[in-house]
Amino acid sequence: MNRLHSDLSLLVCPDFTSDQHHASHTPFVSTTVTNAQAAESLKVVxxxxNDDLCVQWQQQVVEDEHLRAEQEHLAGEESLCLQQAHQLEEETACLDERKKNKFKHTEILMQPRPDTNEDEAFVSDFAxxxxxxxQFVELYYWTNDSLDETLAPQNTQDDEGLIPSEQNGATVWLSTAASKPSKHVVPDQLLxxxxxxxxxxRIVADLEKHDWPEQCILMLARFWGAIMTHRYWNSNDKITxxxxMVYQEEQCRSWHNAVALGTGAWDLSIISDVVLARLFDCIMRESCHAAYDAQVRFTCFQHK
Structure with missing residues (x-):
C-alpha cells in the first residue's frame, strides 16, 4: 500500500458535469447513459x-503516532542508560579518588577530641x-610489642617506597612497609x-574496618572468646x-587455607574437644621427651 502524503478528507469532489471534466465522462456516455448519469457515476466512484483513502490516512496517522511514541520511548531509554552509565562512571571515579586520597575526604566531626586513656594502635602495614x-596473619602484629615495633624510628624509614609483587598472574606495586613481615614475629602457638x-x-576492630563479612567477624570473635573462656585458659599447667595456643593457630591456618582453596570452611567457634585431647597428648609426649633428653644430658655432664 502506497504511503499517503496529505489528508484527502480536505479535498472537494469535482463537478464532473462541468466543461472542465467533460473529457472525463464523455467515454461513459452512450445511447442508454446520458451525460448527467455518466457524471454522477464518476462522482460515486x-x-x-476518497472515502477509502481517508480511512487509509487515518490508519496511517495512528501508525505514525505509535511509531513516534515507540521511537521516543526507545530514545528515552537510551538516554537514561547513557545517563546512568555516565553517573556510574562519575561515582566510580569519585570512589577511586576517595580511596586514593582518604585523608582529603576525611569527614570532620563537629566535636572536640574524645577523651581516651589509650594510645592509638598503629598496626603493621604488612598485617x-x-x-x-x-589471608592468615599472626596475632603478634596486634600485641603491644608489635605496635611498639611499628612506631620505632628505624622501622619507619623508606616505608614509602614501592616494590613489584605478583598476584594472580599480574604485577602490582606494594609499599615497602606492606611487603615485609616483622623480623620479630612470634607464632600464635608461642604467644x-x-x-x-x-x-x-584490636584484630576484630581491623577486620571490621577492612569490610570482612559480619558472619566471619562474629565467628572469629566467638572462636577467640571460646579460647579465652575454655577451662584450659586459666589452668596453672603451662602445657594446657x-x-x-597450638589449637588456635592450627585451626585458623586450616580455615584460611580452606577458604582460599574453595573447599569450604567451617565454624571455628565450635571447639573440638577431640582435637584438643589429641594435641594435649602430643604436646605432653614432646614435653616428656624433652625433659628426658635434658635429664640424660645433665647426667652425662655430671659423669664427666
Whole structure:
C-alpha cells in the first residue's frame, strides 16, 4: 500500500458535469447513459475512492503516532542508560579518588577530641595488607610489642617506597612497609595468654574496618572468646595453655587455607574437644621427651 502524503478528507469532489471534466465522462456516455448519469457515476466512484483513502490516512496517522511514541520511548531509554552509565562512571571515579586520597575526604566531626586513656594502635602495614586480602596473619602484629615495633624510628624509614609483587598472574606495586613481615614475629602457638588477650580486640576492630563479612567477624570473635573462656585458659599447667595456643593457630591456618582453596570452611567457634585431647597428648609426649633428653644430658655432664 502506497504511503499517503496529505489528508484527502480536505479535498472537494469535482463537478464532473462541468466543461472542465467533460473529457472525463464523455467515454461513459452512450445511447442508454446520458451525460448527467455518466457524471454522477464518476462522482460515486470518486467519493468511494476518497472515502477509502481517508480511512487509509487515518490508519496511517495512528501508525505514525505509535511509531513516534515507540521511537521516543526507545530514545528515552537510551538516554537514561547513557545517563546512568555516565553517573556510574562519575561515582566510580569519585570512589577511586576517595580511596586514593582518604585523608582529603576525611569527614570532620563537629566535636572536640574524645577523651581516651589509650594510645592509638598503629598496626603493621604488612598485617593490614594480609587482613585486606583475607589471608592468615599472626596475632603478634596486634600485641603491644608489635605496635611498639611499628612506631620505632628505624622501622619507619623508606616505608614509602614501592616494590613489584605478583598476584594472580599480574604485577602490582606494594609499599615497602606492606611487603615485609616483622623480623620479630612470634607464632600464635608461642604467644603468652596476656599477649593473646591484647591482640584479639584490636584484630576484630581491623577486620571490621577492612569490610570482612559480619558472619566471619562474629565467628572469629566467638572462636577467640571460646579460647579465652575454655577451662584450659586459666589452668596453672603451662602445657594446657600451650595446647590452646597450638589449637588456635592450627585451626585458623586450616580455615584460611580452606577458604582460599574453595573447599569450604567451617565454624571455628565450635571447639573440638577431640582435637584438643589429641594435641594435649602430643604436646605432653614432646614435653616428656624433652625433659628426658635434658635429664640424660645433665647426667652425662655430671659423669664427666
Amino acid at each position: 470518486w467519493v468511494a475512492t 593490614l595488607w594480609k587482613i585486606d586480602k583475607g 603468652l595468654p596476656a599477649n593473646f588477650a591484647q591482640a584479639i580486640p 595453655q600451650q595446647v590452646l
